[in-house]
Amino acid sequence: MVASRDSGDPRARKVPTMADVAREAGVSSTTVSFVINNRVDQSISAQTRRRVLEVVEALGYRPNRAARNLQAQRTATIGYLSNERADNPFSGQSIAGAHDSAWKHGTALLVVNTTRDTERLLAGINDLLDRRVDAILFAAVGTRRVILPGLLSNVPTVLVNCYLPDDSLPCALPDDEGGGYAATRLLLDAGHREIAYLAGRPGAWATRARLRGYRRALTEHGLDPKQQIVRFGNYMADSGYDLTREVLAGPVLPTALLCGNDRMALGAYLALGEAGLRVPQDMSVVGYDDQPTLAGEVHPRLSTVRLPYYRMGWWAAEQLLSHQVGRLPPQTLIAAEVVPRDSVAAPRASTPPPTSG
Amino acid sequence: MVASRDSGDPRARKVPTMADVAREAGVSSTTVSFVINNRVDQSISAQTRRRVLEVVEALGYRPNRAARNLQAQRTATIGYLSNERADNPFSGQSIAGAHDSAWKHGTALLVVNTTRDTERLLAGINDLLDRRVDAILFAAVGTRRVILPGLLSNVPTVLVNCYLPDDSLPCALPDDEGGGYAATRLLLDAGHREIAYLAGRPGAWATRARLRGYRRALTEHGLDPKQQIVRFGNYMADSGYDLTREVLAGPVLPTALLCGNDRMALGAYLALGEAGLRVPQDMSVVGYDDQPTLAGEVHPRLSTVRLPYYRMGWWAAEQLLSHQVGRLPPQTLIAAEVVPRDSVAAPRASTPPPTSG
DNA sequence: CTGTTAGCGCCTTCAG
DNA sequence: CTGAAGGCGCTAACAG
Numbered sequence: 001m002v003a004s005r006d007s008g009d010p011r012a013r014k015v016p017t018m019a020d021v022a023r024e025a026g027v028s029s030t031t032v033s034f035v036i037n038n039r040v041d042q043s044i045s046a047q048t049r050r051r052v053l054e055v056v057e058a059l060g061y062r063p064n065r066a067a068r069n070l071q072a073q074r075t076a077t078i079g080y081l082s083n084e085r086a087d088n089p090f091s092g093q094s095i096a097g098a099h100d101s102a103w104k105h106g107t108a109l110l111v112v113n114t115t116r117d118t119e120r121l122l123a124g125i126n127d128l129l130d131r132r133v134d135a136i137l138f139a140a141v142g143t144r145r146v147i148l149p150g151l152l153s154n155v156p157t158v159l160v161n162c163y164l165p166d167d168s169l170p171c172a173l174p175d176d177e178g179g180g181y182a183a184t185r186l187l188l189d190a191g192h193r194e195i196a197y198l199a200g201r202p203g204a205w206a207t208r209a210r211l212r213g214y215r216r217a218l219t220e221h222g223l224d225p226k227q228q229i230v231r232f233g234n235y236m237a238d239s240g241y242d243l244t245r246e247v248l249a250g251p252v253l254p255t256a257l258l259c260g261n262d263r264m265a266l267g268a269y270l271a272l273g274e275a276g277l278r279v280p281q282d283m284s285v286v287g288y289d290d291q292p293t294l295a296g297e298v299h300p301r302l303s304t305v306r307l308p309y310y311r312m313g314w315w316a317a318e319q320l321l322s323h324q325v326g327r328l329p330p331q332t333l334i335a336a337e338v339v340p341r342d343s344v345a346a347p348r349a350s351t352p353p354p355t356s357g
Numbered sequence: 358m359v360a361s362r363d364s365g366d367p368r369a370r371k372v373p374t375m376a377d378v379a380r381e382a383g384v385s386s387t388t389v390s391f392v393i394n395n396r397v398d399q400s401i402s403a404q405t406r407r408r409v410l411e412v413v414e415a416l417g418y419r420p421n422r423a424a425r426n427l428q429a430q431r432t433a434t435i436g437y438l439s440n441e442r443a444d445n446p447f448s449g450q451s452i453a454g455a456h457d458s459a460w461k462h463g464t465a466l467l468v469v470n471t472t473r474d475t476e477r478l479l480a481g482i483n484d485l486l487d488r489r490v491d492a493i494l495f496a497a498v499g500t501r502r503v504i505l506p507g508l509l510s511n512v513p514t515v516l517v518n519c520y521l522p523d524d525s526l527p528c529a530l531p532d533d534e535g536g537g538y539a540a541t542r543l544l545l546d547a548g549h550r551e552i553a554y555l556a557g558r559p560g561a562w563a564t565r566a567r568l569r570g571y572r573r574a575l576t577e578h579g580l581d582p583k584q585q586i587v588r589f590g591n592y593m594a595d596s597g598y599d600l601t602r603e604v605l606a607g608p609v610l611p612t613a614l615l616c617g618n619d620r621m622a623l624g625a626y627l628a629l630g631e632a633g634l635r636v637p638q639d640m641s642v643v644g645y646d647d648q649p650t651l652a653g654e655v656h657p658r659l660s661t662v663r664l665p666y667y668r669m670g671w672w673a674a675e676q677l678l679s680h681q682v683g684r685l686p687p688q689t690l691i692a693a694e695v696v697p698r699d700s701v702a703a704p705r706a707s708t709p710p711p712t713s714g
Numbered sequence: 715c716t717g718t719t720a721g722c723g724c725c726t727t728c729a730g
Numbered sequence: 731c732t733g734a735a736g737g738c739g740c741t742a743a744c745a746g
Contacts, residue, residue, distance in 0.1 A: 273630025
């Protein structure tokens, strides 16, 4: 419920300025400024300070940031620029991470979505530059390589979820190899030896990284990756469904399905259900992403690996706001942690591996 | 790839000011201002205009918005304030809608997430006010009633996905009654007469509205809502799963399941699969929300109703930026459109209704 | 058609 | 311990 201050239209009452406070308190505006900003290098008598603060309170004075921005040559604002419309289930997390870090530093977040169009990207950067943001965080919706205009070298910039061909700007990337490794270990440690990998879109950065992790985990366990079933899909639930049916129709039945992401795992759930197989009793399933309102809610709750969107956003803003950008390595991997839930169990019976050589 | 303008550190080269342009072009800064802003009420000789533009180009001059903001007493910025951390799968859509509208108007979006804490909310509003945003869009993550501090009457404000007890601020709300009605009609039109409603959390605004729509559609079709199965859950997939099992175990089997949201529909899919029932051959299912990367991807693709997050955000920003706020009704319903996909078919056999009276 | 002057609201020298 | 003066970069008002 909003109680109108007065019956007139909003902002009718002139908002008090520092000069108003000064006049009312019988001091100069310089003094007011010192009090407002708690300047310790200046000594203000307790007397004066108190009077100023009283007037500030009485008038409801608040400093005008627009004026302060002009004079300070900084705006306590960082630009969050995304490479496409940030409306997927994860983008909010990355924005929230950047936001929370910024807020902690008394800084605001200006969000600008671009399209995949270069013109638009340029316009977005220019707008941010014109507004004199202190720094820019450029975020991609899906992990990828990007090409960016040189304009960005005019302001501290950190990349999130993407990287430049020449690594000329520091970036935060999800540790998908580590994630793939951890996901595989989860299954290995539960006793599985036949772990089919229902991978995502072939060629994608994430797909390749996760696959590397998968292979490394297998190898470390003395298993030959070449002996395992690996199929590629497209990261959509349907492809998980189709791939699972293919695998179920195949000659060798794995005891676990490692999926490219949670949506594919969901497709696997559906196909498994149709085939009369139970998760995890008949088949263990592991996803990837920890997709909000999905992974933790399906039945049985899906074991998965959390994509560190929030933390990437947070980390990038932290670097920007603590002026670390110059000292950063080209790429920083942010851990993707395993979220063990209910979709993994020990394999039913220890079936012998496809080849015992 | 970023090509550094020069080898020094960023911003080393002083960015040119309007005075620089004026000096270089041999005119006054007023003239430069007129040219830059394309002021039609002022007449500038083509000669002068061209020279100024050349210098602007040569120096790479761009107006400093911070300075302009101070002088213009407006910032071409609107604040997007959310009642809690906007990191769910939908919040990005609402931000994107507001953003796209703002961008069209040459306006930027300052995003501030608050927590459910009043202190923090107050701090967020004050920050936005201090920064002299031209307007504020207050968005709730889930549709609900809210209480807001009177501070907001100092700036044009529109609410999204929430409303005030006294309707003193205009708001955009999803037309969930219309959505519930449309979803039910989808099933009715396909020939279903026994439509169980697996509703969401009892008492929630959305639940009540959708239920009203459901009942209205039934009644219009000469069906008695009281004869239908209605169960309440909590909007999570698990409750859809549990409720579906309950219904399947019951004495009367409906031919269709109308679910409180897509996650519950997903739970229904899982339970149905386990029971050996196929969607839509054995049971039609309709969800609600059109949850991104979920509804359109499950197998079969889920028929649902799209929650108008993007459009609510867009609409609110439009009102704010076209100064319509004063003329708005207390509540504006934004249509929630049906998205027919593959999870609805005609009922297998026309079983007689539970009671034929 | 163009220039001069003043001021948006704040902060930072530099004097007292 | 406090005040006066000047300027951040831009635009509006008023001359000429």
